[in-house]
Amino acid sequence: MFDTLARRFGLTTKTSAAKPLIALNFGARAAWPARDYAALSREGFARNPIVHRCVRLIAEAAASTPLVVQAAGEGAHPVSELLAQPNPDQSGQEFFETHYGFLQIAGNAYAELAALDGRPRELFALRPDRMRVLPGKRGWPDGWEYSADGRKVTFARDRASGRSPIFHMRLFHPSDDHYGLSPLEAAAAAVDVHNSGAAWAKGLLDNAARPSGALVFNASEGANLTEDQFHRLKAELGDAYTGPANAGRPMLLEGGLDWKPMALSPADMDFIHARREAAREIAQAFGVPPLLLGLPGDNTHANYKEANLAFWRQTVLPLVRKTARALTGWLAPWFASEFEIVADTSSLPALAGERAADWARVSAAAFLTDDEKRHLLGLPETS
Structure with missing residues (x-):
């Protein structure tokens, strides 16, 4: 009916021309992920030391990167308080460590926003194996269904206001419209080889x-x-x-x-050689330099410091920045004032060498004023 009225009065709507084709396959039915999360987490994270360490390295490093809220006006923005203490049981770092861990194991991470009188109060990380997407008629997710202990809760997206109680972040998947592809799934064959070698040796x-x-x-x-x-x-x-x-x-x-x-x-x-190569393939799938895991035979980096810097530059920081941009888009409809969530890298020990080089290069630029130098270094201008 809406389409008929839109054509009659010349109204236009912004939508994707390809998304209705997705609806032909899914309709309003729930779209289940094809992977077995229980098997991946059990055989990978719980029983394989290489996978366990890769996930912990990425999750802990990414969670230790501060997220700051840039907004006009004085005082702390409400989003800053929400990210610092998402819920009574978790600090901000604990919450994001859980978020990044789920993302690496399942390829998907979900968070629920609890609001009171339309104002966001708390954030909770949800297990990805209990969540399924509910696509609408046009193929876009209209809601999510969370199942636990035989009970189900449905979360609906408000298209009018743009508000969504569920934050769904996923890694790129070339053949799935609703779920992400986990690095652990890409390394599943290498994980099997590594685990089988351990069982043989035992x-x-x-x-x-x-x-x-x-x-x-x-x-x-x-x-x-x-x-x-x-x-x-x-x-x-x-x-x-x-x-x-x-x-x-x-x-x-x-x-x-x-x-x-x-x-x-x-x-x-x-x-023995096959297990070592399998371990290196697992590390490569997660984007962790093998040198950081103590794997022998790695000559990619000259030393541990360079390997650690590559890990932060190529794996951790892109993930944190992607999360910051996604959170900004998700939380923006819930607040009246404009803001932007960004990753603060000014205090990361791993990047101390690069910061010192930047400071020396900018300080030596005699053609710049002091305020211009401070702006290039991300510092506030002098009053």
Whole structure:
């Protein structure tokens, strides 16, 4: 009906020409992510030390970067107070560490805004595996559904005011219209290789740190072990000759039994190299220089300092700036005054060397006034 009236009175609306095609596929149904978040978080973050450290490095570094609110007028802007203490149980740094952690593991991060009388009061980070997008007729998300403990809560977007109670941040996904692609999913094959290598090494240690062998029965032709003899022999081998505590213990064999060890070829032993390469692939997927993880064989950076600087410049700061811009767009409709959330890098220890070089270069520019120098360095002008 609205489209008919719009054509009759010559009204125009801003919308995407391609989005209705998305609606043909999804309609008003919920769009579920195709990935298994439980498996990714369990096999990746919980059981793989490389993934665990990558996620922690990125989340903790990004959360330690201050977000400041630039707005006209004097005094602290309400958004500053909201970001400093999002809710009674979390500080701003704790909240954003959770936010960035979810983003790295799931490719999606959600936050709920709790408002009272139309005024934002608190922010809460929500688990991405419990959230699903509810696309509208034109393909854009009209709402979200959060499920926990058998209960469901629906959050709707107010198109008229632009206010949304849910902040959904996602990483780029080339084939999904509503959900992001996690670095962990891109590195899933490398994670499987790394975990399988660890399981193989653990099994080798549990079996006296030696390769498997065969117990050969060399009795007279046609003679075989009875079923009871077979099971008794198997149980004795498992109880008395396997495990680290039994390493090097001599084996006492009865007549007709001979132990034939099965040696591993150099190609079979190459799993150590495969695990190292898998670890490097995981680090590359997350954008963490392998040198920061203590991985051997990395010659990309001359030293730890350069690797750390590259990590901040190429991984952490782009992520923080993307978050700051997204938060500005999400929170702007909730406040009457204009503001902008930006990342404050002036106090980051990792960038101290670059700041010192900037100060020296600007200070040596004799053709600039003091106020111009302060402006270039991001400092307020003298009164």
